[in-house]
Amino acid sequence: MRTWACLLALVAAAAAQDLQANLDQKLAKPFVKNAAWITDFDEAKRKARELQRPIFAYFTRSYAP
Amino acid sequence: MVEDGVLRTAAFNEFSKDFVMFLHVTTMIEGRKDDELLMRIGGAGFPHLVVMDVDGSVVREHAAAPTVEAFKQTGAVGTQRLALRKKAAAGDRDAILELALARATAGQITSRKLAREVARAGELTPAEQQRYRKTLTTLRFDEAKIYAQGAWFARMLADGLVPEGGERQTAFFLDILKWAEFQEDVATYERALKEMRRMHGEDQRAAEFFAMADSKLAELKVDAAAAKAR
Numbered sequence: 001m002r003t004w005a006c007l008l009a010l011v012a013a014a015a016a017q018d019l020q021a022n023l024d025q026k027l028a029k030p031f032v033k034n035a036a037w038i039t040d041f042d043e044a045k046r047k048a049r050e051l052q053r054p055i056f057a058y059f060t061r062s063y064a065p
Numbered sequence: 066m067v068e069d070g071v072l073r074t075a076a077f078n079e080f081s082k083d084f085v086m087f088l089h090v091t092t093m094i095e096g097r098k099d100d101e102l103l104m105r106i107g108g109a110g111f112p113h114l115v116v117m118d119v120d121g122s123v124v125r126e127h128a129a130a131p132t133v134e135a136f137k138q139t140g141a142v143g144t145q146r147l148a149l150r151k152k153a154a155a156g157d158r159d160a161i162l163e164l165a166l167a168r169a170t171a172g173q174i175t176s177r178k179l180a181r182e183v184a185r186a187g188e189l190t191p192a193e194q195q196r197y198r199k200t201l202t203t204l205r206f207d208e209a210k211i212y213a214q215g216a217w218f219a220r221m222l223a224d225g226l227v228p229e230g231g232e233r234q235t236a237f238f239l240d241i242l243k244w245a246e247f248q249e250d251v252a253t254y255e256r257a258l259k260e261m262r263r264m265h266g267e268d269q270r271a272a273e274f275f276a277m278a279d280s281k282l283a284e285l286k287v288d289a290a291a292a293k294a295r
Contacts, residue, residue, distance in 0.1 A: 020094060023090060027090070045120060054118065054124065054140065055086075055087050056143070057115050058067075058113075058114050059115075060090055062091070
C-alpha cells in the first residue's frame, strides 16, 4: 500500500514537472519577446492604473499544443 | 497560429506600445495563481484576446480576424472606455451615465449599483430614461435567473434549514454567497463564508477562492459603511 502511495506521489511530481516545463517552453517562444508582456494579472492592473492605459490581454495555454 | 504569426510582427510591437500587455497562460499547474482566469472572465477556447479596463474587467472581446488592424479597432473600445472613466471620475454627468449603462450591459455591475450610479447623474431626459429602463429590465431579468436559487437557500438558512452532505452544503453556501454579494448583505455573506471555510479552509486548492471571497467581504463592508454615512 505504501509503495503504491509513493509511486503515485512520484507520478504526480513528474506530471507537475512536465507542466512547469511546458510553461517554460511557452514563455521562451519568440512572440513573448515582441512586446512588453506582463504575466501577472495584479501587476498588469497596477501598471494599467499607473499608466492610465487599457489592458490588451492574450490568453493561451501550455498544457496542450 | 497567432504566436508564430501576427504576435511576432513589427506592426504588433508598435501596436502594443499603447497598451499594458497581459499574457495569460493556462497551465493546469495545481495551485498556480490565476490559472483559471480565462474561465473567470467568461472565456472559452484558445486563443482568446480581449481588451480590459484598468480594473481588469473585460471591455471587449476580440472577435474579428487576428490582424493588427482589427486589434486596433478592438483596442480603441478600451481607450474610449478609459476616457469615459476619467470623465466620470471628474463628475461629468453624461460620462457617469454612459459608463454605468456600458458596465451594466456588460454585466459588470448589478442593477442596484446601476440605480445608484444613474442617481448620481441627476435627472434624466426622456430618451435617457428609456435607455436606462431598457438596460435595467435586461439586467433584472438576468439577475432573476442567476440569483433565484441563492435567494431560496438564504431563506432556508434563515429558517435554520441546512442540507446535509459535503457536496450539497458546498453548493448551498456557494449560492448563498452569490446572493448575499448581490444583496450587499454583509452578515449573510460572512456567515456563508465562515461555513465554506469550515468545510474547505484547509484545502490549498481553495486558497485563491478564499482570498477573493475575503476581498469581496472587505469591499462589501466598505460599501456598507459608505451607505450608512450617506
